Amino acid sequence: MGVVEIWDAMEVAEEARENGTSDIPSSSLTVDIKLPLPQMKPKIIGLCKDIFKNWSHLDDSCFSVETVSGGITNLLLKVSVREDNGHEVSLTVRLYGPNTEYVIDRKRELQAIGYLSAAGFGARLLGVFGNGMVQSFINARTLSPSDMRKPKLAAEIARQLCKFHQVQIPGSQEPQLWNDIFKFLEQASVLNFDDSEKQKKYDTISFEKVKNAVVELKDLTDLLNAPVVFAHNDLLSGNLMHNEDEEKLYFIDFEYGSYSYRGYDIGNHFNEYAGFDCDYSLYPDKDAQYLFFRHYLQPEKPQEVSEEALVALYVETNSYMLASHLYWALWALIQAKMSPIDFDYLGYFFLRYNEYKRRKEACFSLAQTYLARSGSG
Template sequence: MGAVKIWDAFEVVKESPNKSMAPIHSSSLAVDPSLPLSLATPRVIELCKDLFEKWSKLDDSCFSVDTVSGGITNLLLKVAVKEEDGNYVPVTVRLFGPNTDYINRERELQAIKYLSTAGFGASLLGVFGNGMVQSFINARTLTPLDMRTPKLAAEIAKQLRKFHEVEVPISREPLLWIDLVKFFEKASVLQFNDSEKQRVYETISFKEVHKEILEIKELTGHFNAPVVFAHNDLLSGNIMVNEKEDKLYFIDFEYACYNYRGFDIGNHFNEYAGFDCDISLYPNKNEQYNFFRHYLQPDNPLEVSEKDLEALYVETSTFMLASHLLWSLWGLIQAQTSPIDFDYLGYFFLRYNEYKRLKEEGFSLAKSYLSRSGTNQSF
């Protein structure tokens, strides 16, 4: 998707980037995310000067550029600018990863406006050829181990409940099946230049994968699962905390869209395992119930009934399986396209094998619950 099309959703004008409720700025420039920081820095400085007129005449020495994080899709940079009055203004420059054209950037930017108004994430200050500039959040990124801390887990649950209540004027069709079909179609026709990768890739039975997708879609269809505005990628790297201010932040809304509540929560639980897929870190039932209590009744978590806890537990456990299928296929696509040094092919097998390991128990749990809850389904 071209940058100009993305900007169509915004009023693009030139004003100071640090004003409250600043308008959205634009630039046609782009910065290669694969460049080392030493080479990327002058390009980022040029970009900032082009975006923000107030900074256009500043000497390059007034800018400092540092890496905030290098995920497995995007690159975050912190740019600190010494303005003419001597004050430092920090902003975050997010460079989109290459070959991520499957992400609807126009939808993402539309969502950011409404999420920002609701108090989520950083303010959007500008857009450019392959990224965006946002206000800097003074907080640290969580680790997978942080997320299972009872206090933080409770706060994440409360924030996720508020997130799910945000209204965004976009299609309410759940994203899960759209993305699963899209990822499957892309992943099943790949060709690798690396002969060893191609050999490993050819061991995958896409007929089997397609069968699994159909089965999990049919099973989850028996749940009356609420459709909410979901984050869809709530891993530790997309949650930040400022301990001094006791404030939690969700960031990175490129997958945010309407989706099943159970998927968003189950997907979050899967992310307890981190990119290494350490399955021992997946939250146990007591940890999940603690999360559910604060999600269902943020003000009175101890008043949540056992019936409601069980219902959300089964719903989440079932959609969690779909999360494994989705991100395993995503890993295959990245294995063929991404220049980032990460074993995406291995990631496919970690996630897909975890799905297969949990499938029997998960399907049995879901079918038993549905039979007991009067859905009149015969399994």
């Protein structure tokens, strides 16, 4: 283990104390996310025994470990344990991807997760360790991008998001969106790649133009006075789970969560309709958006939402949708340099940035017309 990893592991327990989760068991152990599952399994078992002392005497054969999902920032494992009484207990171990601290504030995540869990969102936090956390296992299937477009599920996501946005997280409620984007911009604009082809592609980026785009969009959205809420900020299909039998929807993975603008969280979610193939022709049309807005604004009486409220949220969402493209474009550049995961992050930058440029004129025109009519511009 490197010096930085040792230092991070030592800080786990201290962070838990600072964030009011001191009753959560912690371990200084780390597990290398790059290990193949057969080599990782004994380390995961050792970790579970270290965190949960009542399992320390169990034979390793009482544990089974399987991969649930491997995203581009995390690895999710299901651990099943056969206890002395014959009962089987399942939990989830989440390993953070290497270098994700460049784009994710783990202290912020750890603070929020306890409050969100208490409000009924996500899995319960059961333990923390050097490079990850242990949570309760959710018995549900992960949604696909096409699921999110189904009217019944879209309405339920909207209702749940309304409740999510009402959760109060202690501390500063200053929106972090533009702070994060400017931080990403600063980091992304000074990269150097060992791969000459990557460097050649990177050198075609005009960061002056990107910065101007960020400033121009911030100035426009500031005029909308969008409500500030604690936002999920990464509500893609992989972070939505559904139990059909119980008809229960779960939001998971709050690592990008922060106080932000209501319209950003919704616009970012709508961008994820494009799915893993990034087919932005699947972005929801006005009717689909209005269905979502009705169930978000008045979950109990969706048909009573006024046209004025629908128009306002439509403008807000489709303005901040552009910010989502800029955020993830800059995020991708940092990942292109820092992440060991085999993914074309550099290509993803151009995909998101080009979609921003394609949609910009229509979205700016929509917002400027609305502001002129409402006397806010």
